[in-house]
Amino acid sequence: MDYIIIHLDNIKNMKEILGYTSVLLAFIGYIPYLKDTLIGKTKPHLVSWFLWTLVSFIAFGLQWSKGAGAGSYANFAMGIICLILFLLSLKNGTKSIRIIDIIFFFIALVAIYLWLIVHQPIISIILITLIDLFSFIPTFIKSWYKPWEETLFTWIISIIRQGVILLSLSNINIVTALFPLYAMMINFIFCTMVIIQRKRLKK
Numbered sequence: 001m002d003y004i005i006i007h008l009d010n011i012k013n014m015k016e017i018l019g020y021t022s023v024l025l026a027f028i029g030y031i032p033y034l035k036d037t038l039i040g041k042t043k044p045h046l047v048s049w050f051l052w053t054l055v056s057f058i059a060f061g062l063q064w065s066k067g068a069g070a071g072s073y074a075n076f077a078m079g080i081i082c083l084i085l086f087l088l089s090l091k092n093g094t095k096s097i098r099i100i101d102i103i104f105f106f107i108a109l110v111a112i113y114l115w116l117i118v119h120q121p122i123i124s125i126i127l128i129t130l131i132d133l134f135s136f137i138p139t140f141i142k143s144w145y146k147p148w149e150e151t152l153f154t155w156i157i158s159i160i161r162q163g164v165i166l167l168s169l170s171n172i173n174i175v176t177a178l179f180p181l182y183a184m185m186i187n188f189i190f191c192t193m194v195i196i197q198r199k200r201l202k203k
Contacts, residue, residue: 015069018168022074022161029157030081036151037088043149044089045142047101051135053082054108055128059179062125069170074161075179094142094149104134125175129182136186140193147197155194158187 036042056079063072085093111127114120143150162184169176 015168015170018164019069019073022164022168023077025157025161025164026074026077026081029154029161030085033151033154034081034084034088037085037092040092041149042151043142043146044085044093045096045138046086046089046093047097047105048135048139049082049086049089049093051101051104051108051131053079053086055132055135056082058108058111058128059125062121062128063176063179066121066173066175067171069168072176073168074165094138096138098138100134101138104131107131121175125178129179132179132182133186136190140190143190143194144197147194147201150194152191152194155187155191159184159191162187 033042033044037044056075060072060075060079063075107127108131111124111131114124114127139150162180165180166177166184169180
């Protein structure tokens with residue numbers, strides 16, 4: 001029995017370490033992005049980063065409420081990072097806003113309502129994931145035509161970070177695992193697109 005308790009404690013400690021590692025990776029990955037934004041090399045899309053700020057904080061709350069533990073730390077850190085990048089994008093970013101961006105802003109408000117009022121975490125996390133996906137569209141389109149306006153290193157680190165988050169989850173269920181699993185996949189697709197477009201445009 002003592003062995004089992006010690007073993008479980010070791011697992012818990014390891015997940016805590018992984019949780020803090022995911023936060024560290026977030027800051028390591030986004031320091032170059034922040035630097036490139038300040039000097040005008042990277043152009044964050046205003047709408048994407050505003051919605052990502054909401055999504056990160058909501059995803060953190062949903063994961064925390066369902067026992068994600070250390071696996072939720074990174075989303076809280078990302079909420080802070082996204083907020084900073086949104087503020088920077090007001091001056092140094094891409095500001096084109098379309099009707100679809102406005103639509104998903106209101107869907108984000110609905111997700112907040114479902115989380116806080118209706119208490120439907122599964123529906124909320126699915127909505128949040130969809131909102132994040134469509135929030136990516138302005139950045140995806142911009143990067144298709146201007147792939148050098150994104151800091152590729154940041155997105156590659158994001159893939160690794162999402163994998164670490166999955167490993168650090170204290171409880172694995174749809175609410176805790178859906179968002180990092182989706183984020184790992186969409187970041188991989190985005191990185192692949194940017195690399196291909198940079199090579200194509202160079203030619």
